[in-house]
Amino acid sequence: MEVEFQNGPAFTVAVARLAGGEKLRAESGAMISMTTGTQIETTTQGGILKGLKRSFSGESFFMNMFTAPPSGGEILLAASLPGDMTYVDLQGETWLFHRDGFVASEEGIDLDTKWGGLKGAFGASSFFVVKCSGQGKAIVATYGALRRVDLQAGQQYTVDSGHLVAWPESLPIEVHKVGGMKSLFLSGEGFVVTLTGPGTFYMQTRSEAAFVSWLVPYLPKSSN
Numbered sequence: 001m002e003v004e005f006q007n008g009p010a011f012t013v014a015v016a017r018l019a020g021g022e023k024l025r026a027e028s029g030a031m032i033s034m035t036t037g038t039q040i041e042t043t044t045q046g047g048i049l050k051g052l053k054r055s056f057s058g059e060s061f062f063m064n065m066f067t068a069p070p071s072g073g074e075i076l077l078a079a080s081l082p083g084d085m086t087y088v089d090l091q092g093e094t095w096l097f098h099r100d101g102f103v104a105s106e107e108g109i110d111l112d113t114k115w116g117g118l119k120g121a122f123g124a125s126s127f128f129v130v131k132c133s134g135q136g137k138a139i140v141a142t143y144g145a146l147r148r149v150d151l152q153a154g155q156q157y158t159v160d161s162g163h164l165v166a167w168p169e170s171l172p173i174e175v176h177k178v179g180g181m182k183s184l185f186l187s188g189e190g191f192v193v194t195l196t197g198p199g200t201f202y203m204q205t206r207s208e209a210a211f212v213s214w215l216v217p218y219l220p221k222s223s224n
Contacts, residue, residue: 001106001137003087009146012085014077014103014139018068024075025111026064026104034066035073041065065107077104079141083204086146087137094133094169097140100208101165106136131169140166144206151197161191162207171199 001024002017013032016024028042042062066075079085081100088095090109105111114131132138142165149157151171167173174194195201 003137003139005085009084011082012078012141014085014087015074016077016104016139017074018066018072020068020070020072022068022072023107024066024068024104025107025109026066026075026077027102028062028064030077030079030103031064031066032076032078034075035069037069037071038073038075039067039069041067063111077139079103079143081141081143081208083142083144083206084146085139085141086148086202087139088132088166089137090132090134092133092135094131095138095166096169097130097132097138097166098164099128099130101140101142102130102132103139103141105132105138108134108136109138110134140202142202142204142206143208143211144204147203147205148200149195149203150200151195153198155197156194157197158192158194159203160207161193162209163203163205164193165202165204167195167201168199171201172196 001019001022004015004017005012006015007013018024042064044062079100085103096114102111110133112131112133113128146165151157161175172195174196175191176194177191
């Protein structure tokens with residue numbers, strides 16, 4: 001699979017180009033368009049238990065598997081929120097994505113939903129993360145701009161929990177609160193994570209949870 005990103009950075013789409021018979025797995029609703037003749041199969045991808053685990057974490061119970069026609073084709077994919085996209089090319093290692101970050105992957109990627117404890121308190125306040133392992137490309141989306149951070153051995157970097165998007169499972173992460181209890185509840189920062197290199201991770205410049213907190217006061221109030 002070859003992937004090209006277009007229309008970025010604010011409204012990026014992923015153009016996945018597949019050889020004949022090649023397969024692509026994608027989140028429900030991620031497909032914008034596709035080459036005529038592409039076959040779609042909707043499944044739980046791993047059985048009922050994996051589907052239930054995804055639904056408990058806030059993801060789709062079902063996923064779509066696309067198979068390119070014999071002559072090959074392309075599939076356009078996008079995330080629900082405006083932002084940028086990239087992909088991680090897995091070569092046997094395991095990466096973790098926050099629940100809104102995963103968009104699609106090649107067939108050789110095994111997907112699972114993992115309880116992350118406080119490490120999973122990313123994105124829209126979910127305590128689950130998407131676990132990707134195997135061989136192939138996994139496409140990730142960000143809310144806002146995408147930033148890649150490369151850490152040297154022993155180098156540390158601290159990120160607000162709502163802004164961490166994708167990171168290798170082998171990268172050490174420490175979760176801690178900002179300051180004391182007063183800061184935790186009044187600073188607007190909550191929990192942060194400190195990552196220790198060597199390794200690479202991706203973060204986003206906007207937070208879904210922060211956007212929801214901003215939006216709620218403007219929503220119509222019930223008269224009842």
